[in-house]
Amino acid sequence: MRWRGRRARATRRPATSADPVAAVLADAAAGGPLVRRFPDVEARLEELPGWIDVEDSGELEGYDTVVRFGDEIASYCDPYDDGLDLALADQPGLDAVLPEDREVVYLRSPLALADVKAAVIRAVLEVNRSPRSPAPSRVLPTEAVEELVATVRPLLEQAGFANTHAGVRYFYREGRDGFVGSIAFASGSGTSADRTSQDGQVWVMSGTHLPGIGRDVPSSPDRVAPVHCHQLVQHWAAPTADDLRRLLVAEVLPVLDLTRDRAGLATWIGEDPTRVGVPDQRPTYARLFAQWGQADQAARVVAHLDRHWRSLRAHPDTAAARELIRAAARR
Structure with missing residues (x-):
């Protein structure tokens, strides 16, 4: 079990220019139009920055930046099938890359956030015009994780959890005193601090959200995710229904049951x-x-x-x- 709190990150470098994103777009425009991935949808260069959000993140050990893609990114590339992670890893100043799924990627970088966003845009443009073969990986497909989650859904529902608006892999439970318990499932990847591979495992994140604490305060309980929890717990389970159920029963649910209110x-x-x-x-x-x-x-x-x-x-x-x-x- 790992506890991950919000830790202050090292100071980022100053931005390399007044508008690094504009500089990348200007260079890309000189290369001609983007490749259409769908016949009836034009991939507009000037709209691309609007589909990419880059923020500081202290949730995962070894990663200080989170990148979130809007659904519209599919008009430019498929982050998995086109090898976006490889293109990101090749960008100067991006020292580590950890994709969570097609919509979220964690990075480690000393660059200013504007320069990180410029690097991400550059990588998207590269794979739009020259897709790469995905790196060989044992990482579970999202569909496989969802199938495993379906096997433990009755257990979670019995414990009072329901899906959030984010989808079938995200659960919440209202406690007392405004507390909200949160559980999310994703594909494990990379290695742990002791060099154990997490590829092919199920990544289980959980925590209790305390009202009014933290930078991001959700507007309603069904919008709480582990990222909103002041103390985030991470576990990894083998990709079997029995192991996932065993982890939830032995490690995850007992802690969430004990921390449902202020007294607990x-x-x-x-x-x-x-x-x-x-x-x-x-x-x-x-x-x-x-x-x-x-x-x-x-x-x-x-x-x-x-x-x-x-x-x-x-x-x-x-x-x-x-x-x-x-x-x-x-x-």
């Missing part, structure tokens, strides 16, 4: 503050627990910080938690 989350983290994988976030949880009236659990987190993280003793949230704990003791 406070108790679970209070028992072991290292369950908040990023130490710098532990003072925030101490303050939250104290504000929620969970003074005993807040005190456990503060004691952990005092014992193991001297640099966080004077953190503003640690100080706020101490004051709230003392105030609770005086009542």
Whole structure:
């Protein structure tokens, strides 16, 4: 099991020009019209940037950038079949590439986001005009993941989960106090920190969304995904119904059941503050627990910080938690 919190990334380099995307489009225009993938749909060069979003991301170890493609990208290329991942890997400044599916790719890059977007556009244009053969891979097709998810759907529904608007691989469950549990399934790929291959495995992401915490706050519970959860848990399962069910029953659902509300989350983290994988976030949880009236659990987190993280003793949230704990003791 891996906990992944939102971590500050290193400072990005300055942009190479006032508008790197415009420079790429100007170069591409000199090369003539784009190749149509569908007879009745024109691939317009000037519209391509609108179908690509590039943002900072701290959700996956080793990757600091997420690229999201709109459905319209299919008019320019098929990210899988045309070898877009290979073209991305060849772009200067893109140090690592991890496709999640046809719509989402994680990258590691020190470039400014504008330069990353320019590099992604350049890669799309390259495979539009000269498609590549996909790299040999044991990565499960999305369809295979969806078939496996269908086998555990009754288990998830019995536990109170339902599909989100994002599709059949994404589930949510409303808890108490505005909490929302989230589970998503995708194709595993790449290698873990211990060099174990994750190709051919099912990637299971889960977490509990706390209302009002995090940069991205969904508008409704059915729009929550693991990326919105302050503490994201990642697991990998063998591509069999039995292994996936076993993982959900033994690892995923028990944690989500224990963290369905304020009291449950406070108790679970209070028992072991290292369950908040990023130490710098532990003072925030101490303050939250104290504000929620969970003074005993807040005190456990503060004691952990005092014992193991001297640099966080004077953190503003640690100080706020101490004051709230003392105030609770005086009542």
